[in-house]
Amino acid sequence: MAVHVDATIVRQVAKLAKLSLTDAELPDVARDLERILALVAVLDEVDVAGVAPLVHPHEQGLKPRADVPQTGLTQAQALANAPAQDGGCFLTPRVIG
Amino acid sequence: MSAFEAVIGLEVHAQLLTRTKIFCSCAVTVGGEPNTRTCPVCLGLPGALPVLNAEVVRLAVRAGLGTGCTVQAISVFARKNYFYPDLPKGYQITQAELPVCLDGQIVLDDGKVARIQRIHLEEDAGKSIHGDSGTRVDLNRAGTPLVEIVGHPDLRTADEAVSYLRELRGILVTLGVCDGNMEEGSLRCDANVSIRPIGQEMFGTRVEIKNMNSFRSVRDAIAHEIGRQADVIQDGHAIRQETRLWNADFSRTESMRSKEEAADYRYFPDPDLLPLHIDPAWLALQRADLPELPAARKARYQGELGLDARAANWLCEEPPRADAFDRTIADAPELATAFAPFLMTQVQAQLQRNDRPWPEVDAAMPALLRICRKWRAGQLANKMLAELLQTAFADTAQPLADALAHAESLAGAVVSDVAALEPVIAAVLAKFPGEVAKYRAGQKQLVGFFVGQAMRQLAGKADAQAIAALLADKLDA
Numbered sequence: 285m286a287v288h289v290d291a292t293i294v295r296q297v298a299k300l301a302k303l304s305l306t307d308a309e310l311p312d313v314a315r316d317l318e319r320i321l322a323l324v325a326v327l328d329e330v331d332v333a334g335v336a337p338l339v340h341p342h343e344q345g346l347k348p349r350a351d352v353p354q355t356g357l358t359q360a361q362a363l364a365n366a367p368a369q370d371g372g373c374f375l376t377p378r379v380i381g
Numbered sequence: 382m383s384a385f386e387a388v389i390g391l392e393v394h395a396q397l398l399t400r401t402k403i404f405c406s407c408a409v410t411v412g413g414e415p416n417t418r419t420c421p422v423c424l425g426l427p428g429a430l431p432v433l434n435a436e437v438v439r440l441a442v443r444a445g446l447g448t449g450c451t452v453q454a455i456s457v458f459a460r461k462n463y464f465y466p467d468l469p470k471g472y473q474i475t476q477a478e479l480p481v482c483l484d485g486q487i488v489l490d491d492g493k494v495a496r497i498q499r500i501h502l503e504e505d506a507g508k509s510i511h512g513d514s515g516t517r518v519d520l521n522r523a524g525t526p527l528v529e530i531v532g533h534p535d536l537r538t539a540d541e542a543v544s545y546l547r548e549l550r551g552i553l554v555t556l557g558v559c560d561g562n563m564e565e566g567s568l569r570c571d572a573n574v575s576i577r578p579i580g581q582e583m584f585g586t587r588v589e590i591k592n593m594n595s596f597r598s599v600r601d602a603i604a605h606e607i608g609r610q611a612d613v614i615q616d617g618h619a620i621r622q623e624t625r626l627w628n629a630d631f632s633r634t635e636s637m638r639s640k641e642e643a644a645d646y647r648y649f650p651d652p653d654l655l656p657l658h659i660d661p662a663w664l665a666l667q668r669a670d671l672p673e674l675p676a677a678r679k680a681r682y683q684g685e686l687g688l689d690a691r692a693a694n695w696l697c698e699e700p701p702r703a704d705a706f707d708r709t710i711a712d713a714p715e716l717a718t719a720f721a722p723f724l725m726t727q728v729q730a731q732l733q734r735n736d737r738p739w740p741e742v743d744a745a746m747p748a749l750l751r752i753c754r755k756w757r758a759g760q761l762a763n764k765m766l767a768e769l770l771q772t773a774f775a776d777t778a779q780p781l782a783d784a785l786a787h788a789e790s791l792a793g794a795v796v797s798d799v800a801a802l803e804p805v806i807a808a809v810l811a812k813f814p815g816e817v818a819k820y821r822a823g824q825k826q827l828v829g830f831f832v833g834q835a836m837r838q839l840a841g842k843a844d845a846q847a848i849a850a851l852l853a854d855k856l857d858a
Contacts, residue, residue: 296645300462300645300647302464339455339457339479339650339656340457340650340655340656342655344655344658345455345655345656345657345658346432346433346654346655346656346657346658347432348432348433348434348435348437348438349406349432349433349434349435350435350436351399351400351401351434351435351436351437352400352401352406353400353401353406353407353408354401354406354407356405356406356407356418356419356420356423357419357420357421357424358417359414359415359416359417362416362417362419362424362520363416368515370514370515370517371415371517372414372415372416372417372519373415373416373510373517373518373519374416374466374517374518374519374520375514375515375516375517375518376466376515376516376517376518377515377516378511378512378513378514378515378516379465379466379509379511379516
């Protein structure tokens with residue numbers, strides 16, 4: 285089943301993904317997205333009536349760890365890659381609410 | 382306004398009482414220097430992988446069992462994607478389609494059942510401190526384990542919402558799942574509120590209210606929002622689907638974001654985490670390990686100890702308080718009906734007057750029971766009791782139990798021997814011949830007046846029952 289992807293959808297998806305696209309790039313991206321969706325839509329042809337949804341390809345569950353604290357990073361290590369910092373905190377441009 | 386009814390559902394976030402974070406071994410503690418309890422996992426550094434904390438599973442399962450939920454054999458972690466500085470990975474790990482618990486219930490004070498839709502596990506974000514020069518981010522809290530308990534829209538009034546939240550909090554605290562501290566944010570509540578004409582089945586447009594950090598603000602915010610929505614509709618306008626923040630300073634809700642601005646979170650299963658399997662045998666052990674829950678405790682207080690509903694509810698509101706009460710009253714169950722209201726009125730009044738917290742009372746309950754016993758036996762007159770409590774609670778230099786013992790030693794004994802009381806009583810009767818005549822003519826309630834007069838002569842330090850008995854001898858002779 286073909287899905288039509290227009291410029292509005294591409295802009296919305298790009299915004300959610302924090303990508304900046306020029307208007308010139310929109311048609312190419314739209315076409316790529318349509319082809320990806322068409323590929324995935326092949327799965328729609330499989331009859332899954334009566335088949336329980338697959339939660340995960342592996343059968344085993346996760347192995348939880350014990351609730352025992354371990355020493356992590358120092359403040360200086362934690363902030364080592366921060367572009368800006370202040371008073372032991374990461375400093376970002378002002379964010380409202 | 383009376384033509385509308387409100388439809389309310391609560392979403393409650395409870396911080397789990399673990400030692401470490403949900404997906405890494407960093408310690409969970411409050412306060413301290415910013416960014417001193419982090420690691421590559423909770424900083425969201427590339428290549429770091431989450432490993433689930435077993436205690437988180439145990440506590441979430443306890444929360445589910447305590448609220449009558451069905452614990453799911455398999456649940457799945459999902460990514461909730463959004464960009465915010467205090468969320469370093471760009472997504473929050475939570476549970477979406479397959480949460481750990483489904484379909485529970487909370488029984489309100491009046492017996493009404495409010496259904497729980499689901500309980501899911503998730504990680505908390507870090508803390509943002511907004512300033513003029515920028516936003517400062519502390520990631521100590523990032524990765525703190527939470528359960529979110531999502532209720533069905535079964536509540537109809539602000540009071541029902543508070544009753545639901547109180548009951549839920551009591552269960553979580555009793556189970557050791559959460560410390561229940563709303564002011565510090567370890568228990569947080571959002572409310573979805575809509576109104577509809579009475580008799581209409583379809584829900585109205587709902588508004589989500591956030592930022593309520595006490596029972597009082599939950600009640601006030603919901604009551605205010607119901608009124609606001611009724612005003613909007615009666616003015617002929619439509620309710621906008623939006624998120625509003627409760628502003629306790631101005632007692633009003635304020636718009637935060639509208640539906641159009643609502644985020645698209647693009648949930649999908651987290652490929653870094655395998656599904657969580659719950660073993661049925663282990664689950665049975667967890668079920669067997671549940672303590673007495675608040676509802677059962679309230680029933681026992683009323684049924685076995687004979688407390689009234691108000692005292693039973695009040696004790697059970699704070700499980701540590703009820704625990705201390707149970708321990709103290711174990712050897713003296715006959716005093717329960719006197720001791721519970723004594724704590725609820727006299728002791729609570731002293732705490733408020735002296736601005737002292739409850740946990741001090743929990744530790745001093747044996748001393749308080751001793752005093753209550755003396756008071757009930759007539760060995761402490763009302764006025765002496767009040768003075769004793771006032772002296773002890775105002776004394777912050779020593780533990781409350783010691784202060785009580787000290788004040789007790791200062792209080793002295795009540796005057797109860799006949800030789801001391803008789804002349805006082807004789808003087809009172811001589812002073813009020815008119816009242817004596819009325820009493821003998823049938824106004825028996827005047828005995829209280831005579832006791833009061835005699836008590837005044839004795840500076841309040843006499844045994845009222847002994848006075849009453851002597852008075853009866855004299856007057857009815």
